[in-house]
Amino acid sequence: MLPIQLFRQNKELILDGLKKKNFKEPELVDQIIEMDERRRHLQAENDTLLAAINSASKNIGQLMAKGEKAEAETLKAQVSLNKDKTKELSVKLAELEEELHDTLVKLPNMPHSSVPFGKTPEENEVVKQGGSTPDLSTQKLAHWDLMDKYKLVDFELGNKITGSGFPVYIGQGAKLQRSLINYFLNYNIDAGYKEYYPPYMVNEATAYGTGQLPDKEGQMYHVTVDGFYLIPTAEVPVTNVYRDEIVAESSLPIKMTAYTPCFRREAGSYGKDVRGLNRVHQFDKVEVVQLVHPEKSYEAHQEMVDHIEKLLQNLGLQYRILRLCGGDMSFTSALTYDFEVYSAAQERWLEVSSVSNFEVFQANRMKIRFKGGDNKTQLVHTLNGSSLALPRIMACLLENNQTPEGITLPEVLRPYFGADMIK
Structure with missing residues (x-):
């Protein structure tokens, strides 16, 4: 949620940002x-009345002590009248503040000045590429065929147990999944x-804090009896760890990581782009979150981008980094870099991570603050990134490393998996 001060100070900046988004x-x-x-007018009027009530109350005591009861009674009547007015004003203020809040939360975050104009993913800006395309001249199976060949994932079993989009990892597939999670966590730690x-x-307050509500209700699974939501990403509970807290400035940056399953409805997703692990309703992901000083948030953002780039390099995957245009950014983000890896068998790029700086947008909702050197309370900046989302990473690892003998694993995963190849 944008701070109300921004509307008072720079209306044109907000309008320009909304246009870009x-x-x-x-x-x-x-x-x-x-x-x-x-x-503000009602608040000033209410404050004036409260000050008058306090002043009159003191005078009443003094008049009574002097025996000037008539004047005291006149003041008492005025105090009573002013109290009735403050009650009416308090009701109006509460109603107006609720209306103001409900309108504020409809507005997205302002994009950073470096965010390009654009409406579609095709207008995102490629800022860097790395790795090389593997040679699959000997064979070229998509990951869903490889998973069937090596008995790694059973999609039909998931459909039987739950429904479409809930894969069951089996044997070496389950072991590879666990190996990736442990490696990603240790790398972040x-x-x-x-x-x-x-x-x-999470409860509604937590989902609201990171901006999932009221923007993304349709994407989340809602446990209606308890009012809970299944998390779409670990960002949601982890960032809320510090909700309603004032942290020490010396503790910044606060760096957190977590593994969780993630749950997303992905309504309206059909066709070849969602086949296999390309798009599922439940998937595993390791997340990194930072709470930082506002003056250092873009330095931290670049640090997180470099951190995730190195992770993809360690996995030996071909990748590219995109700066998202205004129309393709999330509701809450000020600047987002997406990481995509190349699926050599499908011959297409697959998103595996988004690294975003939210500036004060989330912190303003969660009231995560710190006291600066001037002893003034300020909002922190929040950042997060996928490090990494597993389904498409696994898909590309299988496709890009397939050989006639089996699937070769990157060296960094071998200690976790206990072998150098899936056979």
Whole structure:
């Protein structure tokens, strides 16, 4: 949620940002400014009445002590009248503040100045590429065929147990999945991230804090009896660890990592682009989250991009990094870099990570703050990234490393898997 001060100070900046994000209701900005002015006017009127009540109350005691009861009774009547007015104003203020809040949460975060204009993924900017395309001249099976050949994943069994989009990993497939999770976690821990193991369900306040609500209700699984939501990413519970807290400035940056299953409806996804592990309803992911000083958030953002790039290099995968255009960014992000890996058998790029800086947007909702050197309370900046999402990583590892003898594993995974090849 954008701070209300920004609307008072730079309306044009907000309008320009909304245009870059292709937001369709710019008129909400004027509505917010008007509501804020009315709210401030009511608050000032209420404060004036409260001050008058306090002053009169003191005078009443003094008048009674002097025996001037008539004047005291006149003041008492005025105090009673002012108290009735403050009650009415308090009700109006509460209603107006709720209306203002409900309008503020409809607006997305402002994009960083480096975010390119654009409406579709095709307009994202490729900023870097790495790795090389593997030679699959001897054979070229897609990962779903390889999984069937080596008995790694059973999609039909998942459909039987739950439904479409819930794969069952078996034998060497389950072992590879576990190896990837352990490697990713250890890689993050070695880089200074503290590991968390959070719940897989969150309450409404937690989902609201990171911006899943009220923006993404249709993508989440809702446990209606309890009002809980299955998490779409570990970002949601992990960032909320510090909700409603004032952290020490000396503790920044706070670096956290977590493995969780993730649950997404992915409604309306059909066709070859969702075959196999390309798009599923339940998947495993390791996440990194940082809470940082506002002056250092883009330095931290680049550090996270470099961290994930090195991880893909260690896996030996061909990759590219894209800076997302305004129309392809999330509701909450100020700047996002997507990582894609090349699927050599499918001959297409698959997204495996998004690394985003949210600036104060999430922190303002969660009230995560710190006290600076001037002893003033400030909002932290929040950042997160996938490190990494497993399904498409596994798909590309299988496809890009297939040989007639089996699937060769990257060296970094061999100690975890206990072998150098899937046979």
